[in-house]
Amino acid sequence: MAAYLRLRDVTLGYDRHPAVHHLSGEVASGALLAVVGPNGAGKSTLFRGIVGILRPLAGTIERGDPDVRDIAYLPQTTDIDRSFPISVFDFVGTGLWRSTGFFGGMGRQARGRIAQALAAVGLNGFENRAIGTLSGGQMQRMLFARVLLQDAAMIVLDEPFNAIDARTSADLLALVRRWHAEGRTVLAALHDFELVRANFPETLLLARGKVAWGATAEALTADNLQEARRMCEAFDDGAAACVVDDMPSRAA
Incomplete structure (x- = not known):
């Protein structure tokens, strides 16, 4: 190969x-x-x-x-500023920046993709939560959702x-x-x-x-x-x- x-x-x-x-x-x-x-x-x-x-x-x-834009990177959670005032939905949406640009609109299709990514990692109902309120496992699920959207x-x-x-580990390992x-x-x-x-x-x-x-x-x-x-x-x-x-x- x-x-x-x-x-x-x-x-x-x-x-x-x-x-x-x-x-x-x-x-x-x-x-x-x-x-x-x-x-x-x-x-x-x-x-x-x-x-x-x-x-x-x-x-x-x-x-x-x-090139490097086609690499999805999930950093350690300690590298994430959890005090930054952003919702789970908007944070996961940053995974679409490669296709929409930093100032791209969040249309119906993009919002649907974000919702699907959140559902895939078990975060339905967390869309409006501030990222600083998440537990460690919820934080990792959110980061995986962003990687899903990058489609790298x-x-x-x-x-x-x-x-x-253990349950979160099993879900994310899948x-x-x-x-x-x-x-x-x-x-x-x-x-x-x-x-x-x-x-x-x-x-x-x-x-x-x-x-x-x-x-x-x-x-x-x-x-x-x-x-x-x-x-x-x-x-x-x-x-x-x-x-x-x-x-x-x-x-x-």
Whole structure:
């Protein structure tokens, strides 16, 4: 299967201090890939690079036919300003911006699509609620509804099942399976190894750098998990800034 996403010796970080080191690999079109690793392994940093929020310090991120506008990104809920005065309906409606534009009208068809997305994630009756009033599980359902509306070829999910109840996890995991069955490329940062083993055929085990990348059963071995912990514990946050070539890197 053709590569949808190709990472070539990618280093990502902040203020020239790397959080992901020299990562290379390919994600095939239609892949269902889990990205796992200890806290501080660089999973969120990697995803910010893939979706175009963060520019590589070195190396390149090459995408398939679609550009970054055809990637749906579900951030961690901690990245959402829950004090912002917006309703659930209007927040989910931002998933239509790619087709309507920032100032596009909210016509009958668009409103119908938003209602369908809310129904698909079990949020009927929450349309007029302020996002700050939602529970953790309701917040994740809302974020999944926005992803549904984006109708993207690649879906990037950062900790989509973190701190939510088992029923919500099962409902949202069914959506992930649906996207995969539709041929979309899905990447998810996860902590639950049993969930990964049961549902994700491919895994990238990350610990600032690549520990293993391939079939989940081969990536998530006891030896690899121990090595990932060792690599993260050995990382020195006070190390000197990363030295990169003078030529600027770019996300292709």
